[in-house]
Amino acid sequence: MNRGLILKFENLVQLRGACRQLCTLSYRKVYRAQWKPVQSSAHPVWSVLLYPRLWQRDKLISVASSQHRHLATKEETKKKKKKIPLTKGEVEIRQKMTLEELARAMGKDVDHIYEALLYTGIDLDSLEPDSILYEDHIKLIVKKSGMKYKSAKLKEEKERENTDAVKRPPADPAVLTPRPPVVTILGHVDHGKTTLLDSLRKTQVASMEAGGITQHIGAFLVHLPSGEKITFLDTPGHAAFSAMRARGTHVTDIVILVVAAEDGVMQQTIESIQHAKNAGVPLILAINKCDKPEADPERVKKELLAHDVVCEEFGGDVQAVNISALKGENLMVLAEATVALAEMLELKADSTGLVEGTVIESRKDKGKGPVTTAIIQRGTLRKGCVLVAGKTWAKVRFMFDENGKAVDAASPGIPVEIMGWKEVPSAGDEILEVESEQRAHEVVAWRTYVEQQERMKRDVEVIEAKQKEHRMEYEQKQQKLAHLTWRQRKAVLYKANKHLMFSKPKERTEVDKNVLSVIVKGDVDGSVEAVLNILESYDADDECKLDIIHFGMGDISESDVSLAEAFNGVIFGFSVKANESIKRLAAKKGIKIKLHNIIYKLIDDLKEELNSRLPPSVVENTIGEASVLNIFSVTVGKSKIPVAGCRVHKGLLDKKMKFKLIRNGDVIWKGSLSSLKHHKDDVQVIKAGMDCGLSLDKYLEFNIGDEIICYEEKEVQQTTSWDPGF
Numbered sequence: 001m002n003r004g005l006i007l008k009f010e011n012l013v014q015l016r017g018a019c020r021q022l023c024t025l026s027y028r029k030v031y032r033a034q035w036k037p038v039q040s041s042a043h044p045v046w047s048v049l050l051y052p053r054l055w056q057r058d059k060l061i062s063v064a065s066s067q068h069r070h071l072a073t074k075e076e077t078k079k080k081k082k083k084i085p086l087t088k089g090e091v092e093i094r095q096k097m098t099l100e101e102l103a104r105a106m107g108k109d110v111d112h113i114y115e116a117l118l119y120t121g122i123d124l125d126s127l128e129p130d131s132i133l134y135e136d137h138i139k140l141i142v143k144k145s146g147m148k149y150k151s152a153k154l155k156e157e158k159e160r161e162n163t164d165a166v167k168r169p170p171a172d173p174a175v176l177t178p179r180p181p182v183v184t185i186l187g188h189v190d191h192g193k194t195t196l197l198d199s200l201r202k203t204q205v206a207s208m209e210a211g212g213i214t215q216h217i218g219a220f221l222v223h224l225p226s227g228e229k230i231t232f233l234d235t236p237g238h239a240a241f242s243a244m245r246a247r248g249t250h251v252t253d254i255v256i257l258v259v260a261a262e263d264g265v266m267q268q269t270i271e272s273i274q275h276a277k278n279a280g281v282p283l284i285l286a287i288n289k290c291d292k293p294e295a296d297p298e299r300v301k302k303e304l305l306a307h308d309v310v311c312e313e314f315g316g317d318v319q320a321v322n323i324s325a326l327k328g329e330n331l332m333v334l335a336e337a338t339v340a341l342a343e344m345l346e347l348k349a350d351s352t353g354l355v356e357g358t359v360i361e362s363r364k365d366k367g368k369g370p371v372t373t374a375i376i377q378r379g380t381l382r383k384g385c386v387l388v389a390g391k392t393w394a395k396v397r398f399m400f401d402e403n404g405k406a407v408d409a410a411s412p413g414i415p416v417e418i419m420g421w422k423e424v425p426s427a428g429d430e431i432l433e434v435e436s437e438q439r440a441h442e443v444v445a446w447r448t449y450v451e452q453q454e455r456m457k458r459d460v461e462v463i464e465a466k467q468k469e470h471r472m473e474y475e476q477k478q479q480k481l482a483h484l485t486w487r488q489r490k491a492v493l494y495k496a497n498k499h500l501m502f503s504k505p506k507e508r509t510e511v512d513k514n515v516l517s518v519i520v521k522g523d524v525d526g527s528v529e530a531v532l533n534i535l536e537s538y539d540a541d542d543e544c545k546l547d548i549i550h551f552g553m554g555d556i557s558e559s560d561v562s563l564a565e566a567f568n569g570v571i572f573g574f575s576v577k578a579n580e581s582i583k584r585l586a587a588k589k590g591i592k593i594k595l596h597n598i599i600y601k602l603i604d605d606l607k608e609e610l611n612s613r614l615p616p617s618v619v620e621n622t623i624g625e626a627s628v629l630n631i632f633s634v635t636v637g638k639s640k641i642p643v644a645g646c647r648v649h650k651g652l653l654d655k656k657m658k659f660k661l662i663r664n665g666d667v668i669w670k671g672s673l674s675s676l677k678h679h680k681d682d683v684q685v686i687k688a689g690m691d692c693g694l695s696l697d698k699y700l701e702f703n704i705g706d707e708i709i710c711y712e713e714k715e716v717q718q719t720t721s722w723d724p725g726f
Helices: 003-030 054-067 074-081 099-106 110-116 135-144 193-201 239-250 267-279 297-305 331-345 437-480 486-501 505-512 525-536 558-567 580-589 599-613
Strands: 090-093 148-151 182-187 218-223 229-234 254-260 283-288 319-322 356-365 369-378 386-389 392-400 415-421 430-434 515-522 545-553 570-574 592-596 617-636 639-654 658-663 666-671 673-678 685-687 691-696 707-716
Touching (some): 099 110, 193 218, 193 283, 229 331, 254 331, 283 297, 356 545, 392 437, 515 558, 515 599, 525 545, 525 570, 545 558, 580 592, 592 599
Parallel strands (some): 182 254, 283 319, 515 570
Antiparallel strands (some): 392 415, 617 639, 639 685, 639 691
C-alpha cells in the first residue's frame, strides 16, 4: 500500500480522537458528577467516555443551554420560534418561490435544496437563499426529494364594486329639442380652412397663428344672417395633428372637406376622408381658392372619385361648392348647404338631466388653472355642476364662450370653455355629470384602480417575457459550457465579463452620451399629444436612443430644468414660454431650452440635436493612385525589404498621408510608408506621371499589378436616418 495514503489515514484517525476528547471535556464541565475517572491508560480517553447514560442526555443538553442562554441573540430566538412544519409527503408550491421558502415548505434545510440541484445544469454558485426559482425547478426538487407537490391556492382578492359613472339610457323622443349642428372643417395644410372660418365669423383667426398653420383644435359658434347657429370645429391640417382630426370627427355631425382648387387632393385630404368614413359622417365638399387663375375645380372632383367621394353632378350624394374664402365668394351658399343637410339629419338632443359631453381641447392657464374646451351633447351645463372626465373631476366655477365672454349655461351642441378642474383631463375624454363631489371621488378612485390593474397585468406579462428570454439565454450559455469542468467554466465566464468589471466611469459616460433625454412641454393637451405621436415614430435607437423623461402642459418651470439637469436632457417647448429667471437658471446649469410655435420647426430642431449626439463617421478621400510595375528587394542589415517600383497615374503620393494596398479588388493592407524614393533620393511627394520606389511599414510581398492608394481620413458629422414623415 502507498505509504502516503497510510500516513493520511493515521492523521485522520488522530484528528477523530482529538474531536472525541474535546466532546468528553465539554460533557465533564457540564455534568462532572456523572463521569467516572479513568484509571487505565491502556485505552484512549474517548473510548471509555464516549457515551453518557441515555437517561442523562436531555438533562445535559438543558444544563448546557441554560449556562449559555445569555449569548443567544434576538434573531436566533426568532429562528427557534419558527418551527419547521413536518412534511407529510406533499408540498404546497407556488410561482416565484425563493430557495429559502421552498426549504421551509418542505421541512428541510437550505443545503438539502442545493444537494437536490446537483447535476441539473443549474449554476449553484449564482444561487442565494433569497434567489427566486423557476416553477419547473421547484417541481424537480420536490420530486428528487421523494415528495409530491400541489399548487398553493391563490388568495382570491375580494372583487371591488364597480363605482364608475356611465351614460344615461337614450332619452324619450318626446323630450328632444333641436340643437345646432356640429361641423368639423377638415383638409390639407394651407388649403384655407381657417380663412374660411374667419370669413364666416368675420374675425381674423388665421393672422394670429404661427406660420399661418392651425396648431390647435378650435370650437366656435357661428351665427348666420338667417338666424341659424352652427358650431364649427377648426382642426389642424398638418401631418402631426392626425389624432386631433380624428377627435374632431368623433363629435361632429357634418364634415366640410376643404380642398384647394390649384393643389387638388393631397395627403391630409385623403386622411380626412378616411376619418369621416370611419365616423360615418356625411361630407360637404368646399373647393377653395377658385379665384386663382390656375384653379381647376373639375380636376379636384375627378381626383376625389378615386377615394369614393362622388359629387352630385356625377350621380353621388356629396354637395360641392366652389368658394373663395379670402374674398368671401359663395360662403352663404356653403352655409345654406350645411343648414339644409343638418335639417335632413334632424339633429335633436335632450337638454334636461345630467350633462354629457366631450373634451375637445385642454390646457393649463396661468390665471384660470386647468381649462377645457368642450362640446355639450346632452343636458344643460351650469355653474356648480360636478363633472368627471378621465381620472379627474371638476366643480364648474366659470364658463366662457369662444370670445372669452362669461356664460351662465351651455345647452347641447354649444362649445364652451370650462374652468374648475382639479387636474387637466385628456383631449377626447368623455364628460359626465355626477350627483356630488363624493360621487366624483368614487368614480375617479375606481378609474385609477382599473388603470393600475391593467398596468400591473401588462408589467407581469413583460416581466414573464423577459424572464423567459433570460432563461433561454442562460440555458444556451450552459449548453455551450456543458463539456467544461467547473474551473474551466469560471475561467471562460471571467474572461467574457472582464471588460465590464474593470470598465472605468469615463467609459460609461461615453456610452451614455449616445442618448438624448427629452422633456416636452406644450400649451394644450393636443399639442403635447401631437409631438409625442411624432416621437413615437422614432426608429433609430441603434444610432441614438431617444428617451422622453417627462411631458406636460404649461410654461417651462424650475422643476423641468432640474429634471433636465439630472438626465443631461434638452427641454422642447411648443407654444409655451420660459421667463428670464428660468432661462438664466438653465444657462447656468448648461441646459438647452428650445421654444417653437411651429411644429415642423420643433421637429427639425430635434433632428439637429439627435445629429449632434451621433459619433462622427470617418470618410476616406483619395489623394493619389499608383500601379506596381516592378518588384525588387533591398538588403538592410541582415533582412531583405520588399520594394515596389510604381508609377503614379492619378493625383499624387504624399508620404505623410495614409496608404492602402489593393490586390484583385481587395484591400490587403492599410498603413504608412517606411520610405519613398525618386531616382535614389528620398522625397515627400510624387506627382502624377512620375516613377518611384516605395516600401511599407510592414513586411509584405508585392505583386505586379497591385494598386497603391494614397488617402486621407476626415471626420464627417452623421445625420439621423429617422424620417418623421413630413
